[in-house]
Amino acid sequence: MRILQLIDSLEIGGAERMAVNYANALHKRIAVSALCVTRKEGDLKTLIDPEVQYLYLERKRTLDILAVLRLKRFIQKHRIEIVQAHGSSIFIGVLVKIMTPGLKLIWHDHYGKSEFLAARKATGLKLMRSYIDGIFAVNEKLKNWSIEKLKVKKAFYIKNFIAEALPFDADFKISGAKGKRVVCVANLRPQKNHHLLLDAFKLVLGQDSAYTLHLFGSVPDSLYAKSLVERIEAEPFSKSVFYHGTYLKMSAILPHFDIGVLSSDSEGLPLALLEYGQAGIPVIATDVGQCRAVLGDFGRLVPAKNPVVFAQAIIESRLEKTHIQEGPEKLRDRILLEYGEQAVIQEVVSKYVEII
Known part of the structure; x- marks a missing residue:
């Protein structure tokens, strides 16, 4: 063939x-x-x-x-x-x-x-x-x-x-308190709705200022990307948000983070969810596209365009000890078996x- x-x-x-x-x-x-x-x-x-x-x-x-x-x-x-x-x-x-x-x-x-x-x-x-x-x-x-x-x-x-995971990069430097580092892997495009994520993150910081948000993805030459970058720089919480640009070997560094999120208005079948699952970190995503099919019962799904519920899910993920211990492990097994x-x-x- x-x-x-x-x-x-x-x-x-x-x-x-x-x-x-x-x-x-x-x-x-x-x-x-x-x-x-x-x-x-x-x-x-x-x-x-x-x-x-x-x-x-x-x-x-x-x-x-x-x-x-x-x-x-x-x-x-x-x-x-x-x-x-x-x-x-x-x-x-x-x-x-x-x-x-x-x-x-x-x-x-x-x-x-x-x-x-x-x-x-x-x-x-x-x-x-x-x-x-x-x-x-x-x-x-x-x-x-x-x-x-x-x-x-x-x-x-x-x-x-998803391709086989790369060896863990222990030398990758990351800011933020262990257990409270939130990561989002999504190019800066309107359907990914980073503004909703920033709205939710602002609410999270209102309850616990130790959280940090880490964004990965390309910045296309668009009004959306420009407005997003300008907002991050202007917000009081800018010191808690880190934009890392594009990174080719995400599977080598994702285990450094504690929660993987996706705040999209719409999706096909996002590779980011597969990468989060493969890395063994808890996942929170909006209930769009094939996100429900990917996560099953082993991740947290929230309605699209609702920053309050999204923020609540991030905070609660720290409290759900059983989910933190078992969900990511079962999701990893599911990803390897089905995806x-x-x-x-x-x-x-x-x-x-x-x-x-």
Whole structure:
């Protein structure tokens, strides 16, 4: 089997990380595992296994015929059977399929706003659907949307999976009192609703000033990110909030923290929850997307857009001794069993066979 992962960027993000995860996991199991980034390389390039066949297209515009031709030559050279196009790369995936007889195309839908699908535009995807041989969706809502809106029969819910944890980085320096260090791994985008998290954290500090909040994630050039950074700097609690930027090897440092949180308005299947679970720390998340399916009874779910309840959950997590001792351990077992590389890739390979 010969599979190519297609992604527009290698900057740190959920879809981008999954494209790398797929390429790395598959090379150990199939004849050829390849990865092509179309527009922009980034930090995630350093995580690509040397055995993975790699191509950077340097695509300059939406309709870049020269880039499509380079991709076609790469596909022919490595005799690729399936292109798995992640997110917005589906457009160039369709173009190269039109030019490459016999090639199969899978669209991997990572859409993060699954709570607001009624507003999702489908015109472009409907025009391309006759070229799509199958769809992988990161949650059930997205799978059902593809079946109902795009009329694609081979649409499957495929869980995101997590790579093996890196060795613990004991040298990583962290501020804050042990037991009260809250971490949030989420790029600074509106759907992640960091403002709600800051509102909740402000209430937490009103009850216990020893807590610290540690934010990890990229800062896109947007009004949301700018306003968030400005707010953190202006708030009286700014000395208790630490923004660490992007960090490639989160699994090596997450065990330093005491509570992992996610305050999103909407989600697909967030890798952050899998990382928190793998690290063995208690988890609090808003009840959106697949968060409930991931956490089960071993994490704390709260309603979206409710800072009071979110703050209460953080404070109470320190008091729930049984949950602190047993929940994270059981969640770690659940993550490894249901969202580990081996379990998910085995299912994915069976879908490849079906699509071929």
